[in-house]
Amino acid sequence: MLTLDEGNVGQWLREHGLDPTDLFDRVGKLHSGRSAVDSAYHGDSQREGEYGRPVNLDIPLDTPLDITPDSPLDNPLDNQGEKNVVAAKKPAVHTGAVPRLLDAAGNRAGEALRVVEDYVRFLRDDAVLTRASKAFRHELGDLLKQLPQRERFAFRETENDVGTEIEAAGEYERSGIDEVLAANFSRLQESLRSLEEFSKIAYPHLARSFERLRYRCYTLQKEIAGFPEHNRADHCETAGRTTDLQVKNETRAHRTFGSDSAQSPRKPGPPGGATDSLRSIFNLETKKRLRESRLYVLIDAKDTEDTFAEIVRELIGAGVDVLQLRDKSRDDRTLLRRGRTLRELTVDTGTLFIMNDRPDLAIACEADGVHVGQEELDVRDVRAIVGPERLIGVSTHSLEQARKAIRDGADYIGVGPVFPSSTKEFGAFVGTELLRQVAAIDPEIPAFAIGGIDEARLLEIIGAGFHRIAVGAAVLAAKEPGNVVKKMKTGLTGTELSDGGLGDGG
Known part of the structure; x- marks a missing residue:
């Protein structure tokens, strides 16, 4: 009835x-x-x-x-x-219905994010979380700018929106600050889901981006709402020894998200406390740097610490985006020492540090991430070890392996070996055809072509749709590694690029 x-x-x-x-x-x-x-x-x-x-x-x-x-x-x-x-x-369905809906959902999401940002800024007085929230809001704004702006505004009809006159029970009541925060996170997540679903109709290339932003929203909520300020203070009072590297990481976080005040970095808390919790927020910036990366260099441990540090400094100075420590011949203690040196040298730079194969050493060295092959632990197992804050890369040698790595949650993939390599033996080489196939999978996941790539092969790689490469001997065996890095970076960035992943250069 x-x-x-x-x-x-x-x-x-x-x-x-x-x-x-x-x-x-x-x-x-x-x-x-x-x-x-x-x-x-x-x-x-x-x-x-x-x-x-x-x-x-x-x-x-x-x-x-x-x-x-x-x-x-x-x-x-x-x-x-x-x-x-x-x-x-x-x-x-009116032709302007979907743009109108996306416009409304985008506005709701932005408004909710502003409430969250104001909370951590004015009520928590937390510079790190404020910058993280602001970065999230700006990333949402960048996505919304990819929608046709003329259509968004042309079909906006706030005064004729039937929903503006519907009032839910308790809509104008909040029992406290926590309820305000929870309500706006819910509003944000629901709006992102609406953006994700309806963008599939007219703008499917944006749907996955909205989905990933929604998943990251859950992490942001956990960091903000899951660790109240009063608990943070309690943990900091009982914190153990603060290492120089921890202080650098805290300083780096404040520099990354900016600081309008002269306050000193917050004292790091114990494992599982404030500092560890905030590191997953730092991953927002780490992933941004990964997306902007073009040149990834694999480096071995070298014979001495001094030789290792010298080549690392040269590569960083030349503009290498990512350095991976990979040496199958060294014992764990040597790898740990080299890893800590690499961390010390990269922590205040734009170069990411990745540990090869070893999630445990990645944690011990405080690396930005870990890279695994097809014979090592899978992405889910690695994630259980290193947590949400570190990057995970996977070597792939086929289209199906690439798809699986992305489905499993890899932050980036290596695709190859494209050509014969002097540093690693393979029975077969995938060539540039696999690069073309992988470039069509997911425009958001960075992918690096690897295997036998040097300056002479760059045009072949770029022609296959990739502008990201991972190299070893091509740089390290050169008389002037720094100059080779600069030439490769120029070759990779000398073509017209758009913001994205595989599609704009893998």
């Missing part, structure tokens, strides 16, 4: 300015002269119509009601003499 239905039908009618009780009463009087409400309450109508035919209460919610003078409500007999209560017809 319409008047008794508190579910979807009744709600839909009210949203369209119709009173279910009045409408159903009108139907009943039209056919019998008796109020349908009376019939319903006297138990002789239930889910049967007044004339013994079922009333269709399962009409799709997007079906418009026709209640014009010529509609079946005033003329109950159709062409076949059958009695209809409501004429169902295929709904017509």
Whole structure:
């Protein structure tokens, strides 16, 4: 019964300015002269119509009601003499409906993020979380800018939005600050889901980006709401020894997100406390740097610490984006020492540090991430060890392996070996054809072509749709590694690039 239905039908009618009780009463009087409400309450109508035919209460919610003078409500007999209560017809969606919806969802998401940012800025007085929230908001804004702006504004009809007059229970009441924060995170997540789903219709290339932003929103909420300020202070009071590297990391975080005040870096807390919790926020910036990376160099441990440090400094100075420590011949202690040196040298630079194969050493060295091959732990197992804050890269040698790595949550992939390599032996080489195939998978996941690549091969790599490479001997065996790095970077960035992943250069 319409008047008794508190579910979807009744709600839909009210949203369209119709009173279910009045409408159903009108139907009943039209056919019998008796109020349908009376019939319903006297138990002789239930889910049967007044004339013994079922009333269709399962009409799709997007079906418009026709209640014009010529509609079946005033003329109950159709062409076949059958009695209809409501004429169902295929709904017509206005051409501007989707842009209008995306515009509204984007506005809601931005507003919710501003509330979150104001909370950590003014109520928590936390510079790191403020910068993290602001970076998140700006990233959302960048995505929304990829929607046709003229359409967004042309179809905006706030004054005619039927939802503006609907008031939910408790909408204008909040029991406290925590409820304000929770409500706006919910609003943000729901808006991102709406952006994700409806962008699939007209802008499918943005859908996955909105999805990833939604997942990161859950992490941001955990960092902000899951570790209250008073607990943070308690942990900091009982924190253990602060290492020089921890202080550098804290300073780096404040520099990354900016600081308008002269306050000193926050004292790091114990494992699982404030500092570890905030590191997953730092991953937002780490991933941004990864997306901007073009040249990835694999380096071995070298014979001495001094030789290792010297080559690392030269590569960083030349502009290498990513350095991976990879040496199968060295013992764990040597790798740990080299890793800590590499961390010390890269922590205040734009160069990322990746540890090869060893999640445990990646944690011990405080690396930015870890890279694994097809024979090592899979992405899920590595993630369980290193947590959400570190990058995970995977070597792939086929289209299916690339797809699996992305599905499993890899932050980036290596694709190869493209050509024969002097540093690693393979029985087969994938060539540039695999690069072309992988470039079409996911425009958001950075992918690096690897294997036998040198300056002479750059045009082949770029021609296959990749502008990211990983190299070893081509740089390290050169007389002037720094100059080779500069030439390769120029070759990789000398073509027109757009912001993205595989599609703009893998």
